Every structure is written in C-alpha cells, then in structure tokens.
Amino acid sequence: MSASAHRRALALMLLSAASFTANVLLVRALDNLHFANIWLVSCARFLVGLGVVAVVYRREWQPLHLVRNPRLIERGLLGGIGVYLTYLCVVKLGAGRATFINNTYVIWGALLAAWVLREKLRPSLLVGGVGALTGLALLTNVLGGGNAPGPYDGLAVLSALVSAWVVVTIRQLHASEHSSTIFAAQCFYGLLICGIPALLQLQPISGLGLAVTAIASVTAAVGQLAMTRAFRDLSVAEGSLLQMLVPVGIAVGGVVFFHERFTTHELIGAALILGGTTFIALRQPIRANAEAE
Template sequence: MLMLLSTVCFTANVLLIRALGEFATVNVWLISCTRFVVGLVMILALYRQEFQPRHLYQNRQLISRGLAGGIGVYAYYLTVIHIGPGRATFINNTYVIFGALLAVWMLGERFTAARATGSTMALGGLALLTNPFAAGAVTSIYDLLAIGGAFLSAYIVVTIRQLHASEHTSTIFAAQCVYGLLVCSVPAALHPEPIAPLAWAVMLGAGICAGAGQLAMTRAFRELPVAEGSLLQMIVPVGIALGGFALFGEHFTRHELLGAALILGGTTYTSLRR
C-alpha cells in the first residue's frame, strides 16, 4: 500500500509540473532544487529524532546513493530534452529489469517467473504508451546516456534495500535531497529567472507530493523485493496519461490504451501471484 501511495504522489507531482508549464516557464533545475529543499524540510519536520545527518558524510553507501540520485535526475532531464519524453521515459524505466537482476546478484533475491512475466508485460505496455521509437527517431549518444540513467536507478533501489539494514528511511531519503541539491543547484544558478508567486506555490505543492512519494517508496522497499517494488512504479506513466486526458484534454490512440492495459495487467499479475 505504501508503494501504491508513492505512485499516486509521483503522478500528482508530474501533473502539477505539467500544469505549471501551462502558465509559466520555469527552469527544470530550479524545479528539482525546490523538490530537494522541500524534501529536507519534510524530514526535519517529521523525523527530527530519527534523522541522522552525520551519517550523510560518514556512510559511503549514503553518499553513493545521493550522488547517483542527483546525477540520475540530471541525466533524465537532459535525455528528455534531446530524445523526447516518451523515448527517455521508456529507456529509463528499463531499470525494472536491471534492478531485479542486480538484486539477484547483490541481495540474493529471486527473480521468479511471475516477476519476469509482469516486468515484460509492463515494459511492453510502456513502449506502446510512450511510443519511444516513432518514425524518424534516430539513435544518438543520448540514448546511451538514458541507458546509463536506467542503470543508476537500478543501483539506487538495490542500495535502498541494503541501507535499510542500518539506516532510517528519513536518512536514506535525505541523502538524495542533499547530494541531489549539490548536483542540480549549479545548472539552476546558471539560469536565474524571476518566478511569479503562483508558480512558486505550484512548485511547492509538487515538491510536497514528490517528498511524500519518495518517503513512501523508500519505506516500502524495506519490505518489498526490488523486482516487485520497482514494477509497481510502472503505474505512474498510466496515472500521468489519465491525468493528461482528464485535466489537459490529451487524447490517446488504441495502441496507447493497449499499452496502459498491459502495464496494469503486468503489475496486477505479479502482485496477485505474490
């Protein structure tokens, strides 16, 4: 239930950013920085006793998790700009497979036939929903960068599982916020721009949704295997598509609707088998 809650929060985050683009042009790096700052405020407000800030520079795994998260955000936004959101999202979400295989090696988890089937269905559905390899698309260095970002995401979820043996959820999330802020603050500072109060309010709401989603996801990975937890995150593109239809008048073809059905079918199949 926590992982499902995180998908709702992440979907709301993206839809708020989508709404922000309707009336304001805001640097994506500033949006990322706002997200990380809001996350730190939430941690200090909710987990003042459990949070261990000294561990952020004493624990090497926390440092690597934080840096990987910050670089992953940078890589994702860069690939969205250069190869398009559909192609970038599809390639990035292949971390579901990479993470499951990495967990077999690093954590000794089982990559069962049910999880393999569900992952394949969900990835196929995501390909139909995002249409990443449309006519005219060409392979570039940014495709390789997107694959690297998928590997980083796989490493992150496996590391979260490992860190739960010694660290609290709040400290694990704080690593992403602190080191992600270090990575994203530089490009944000290079492009300063005036921001309207309404835009700040929307970014604040988006940051709260992202923070709540990240806390719920991080805590859920304490109990869920990497393959199953990552697979449930594939629901987010479906939620974004439904939100785009209901709120922004976006329309979808038959193959896109089939893709959404495959994602839901793949995640549901795996959960019911468990």
C-alpha cells in the same frame, strides 16, 4: 495487525499514489507556464525533502552519515540525477509516456537484485519482463512503425535504470541506516548536483510559477513519507500494486489536462508495461519506488 491499522496503511498508500501523481502533473504544468527550469524544480524538491526530514525525523536521521558512508553518497548522487532525469523527460516526452517508461525500473531492479543481492531469479520476472519490455518497445515506437525513438526516450530508459540501481542500494542500506537518513542523502547530494546549474540558469518566475513549484515539492515529500509509513503495515506486494496506480493516473491526467495523445500501439505498449510490472511487483521481493525518486 488490526483491521483499522490495515485500512490506515491502505489510505496512506493511496495518499502516496495521489501525491506522486499530482507531483508529476504539476511539474508538467510548469512547462505550460513557460517555467521549465528543471534544475530549479529539482532543487525545490530536495530543499523541502531535507526540511521535512529535519522536522519529522529529527531524532532518527544521522546527518553525519551523509559524508561518512560511501553507499549513502552513491545513493544520494544517483538519486539526485534520477530525479532530474525523470522531471526532464516528463517535460520533454509528456507525463504519461515518461512515467510508463520509468515504471520499467521494476524489471531492471529485479534483475539487478538477482545479480547484486543474489535474490532468486523467478519465472514471474521473465514472464512480466518480456511483456513489459515488449510494451516499452511499442510505446517508444521501436516496434510500432512510427517515428524512431528520440534521445529523451533513451534518457527515460536511463532514468529507469538509475532508479533500479538506487532501489538495490536502498535495500543494502536498510541493514544499517534509517529510512530518513537514506532519503536525506538523495536530497543533500541532489542539491549539490542541481544547485549550481539552477543558479546559472536562474530566470524570473511569476507568483503562479513559484506557487506551483512549491506545491509540487510538498506533494513529493508527502508521497515519500506516506509511502514509507504505509510499508510498515503493508506487504511489498500489496503496496507495490497500489503504487501502480501512479502511471495510470498520470496518463489520464496528461490526456485530460495537457491534451496528450496515445496511438493504438502506444496504448497497447503502456498496458503491457503496466501489466508486466504489476505481475512482477506481486511476486518479486523488490521494495516499491520508496526513496528511489
């Protein structure tokens, strides 16, 4: 690979990280605008995603496979649920806290890959996992001496587990399906899951709220496509490391724009999660959150 191709891939991965960061912060902003219909926000993301796939990958994706391949159906249903849970926890817990908890999918994904895909269970997983899980306990106040973890902390952990299972499913699907078809499965079945609740909870939306929802959907699509393309020229380790900028950016954005606050032990917990998951990502052959969200 030439130096220029490597620089281009790095730029695309940084664009992906910035887009995912912006997406979460924009969803968080919808709550401040008193428009936090997560069903509708999720639908908007799925619609834009399908539109992008149909335009950009019109020759590669196989829409009929979405109803013929059981694993695509599984990936789509779980992926749609995962997106909804992630956005819900961002609104209820705050952008930084929710994203740090969700980032533990790297640990769960590595453990599931060792079980399902028979990947080697490396010492790095144990070292990074212990650090990250200790951080998770501190961040959710299990060990911090503060308020007991609430139901949305549990949903955030569930979201991370769902993302981990989706990552493993995606790795299995890559043997027979194009990335665009795998991503389209999430969008298609996500719409089926979220469409009816979104209509039942339909509420008036201001022009500003509509604009923020549209921009958030576009940033999610840009992040997904930029990351997919970047991984053609970057190693999993290098790409995953750059994706670790996302929870940091979201936490900083939460403090700056939404006045979120972290106690000392929560900051220590967030640092342990970031350090542990980065350590695993550098040494464990798990594809970064590509198409998992």
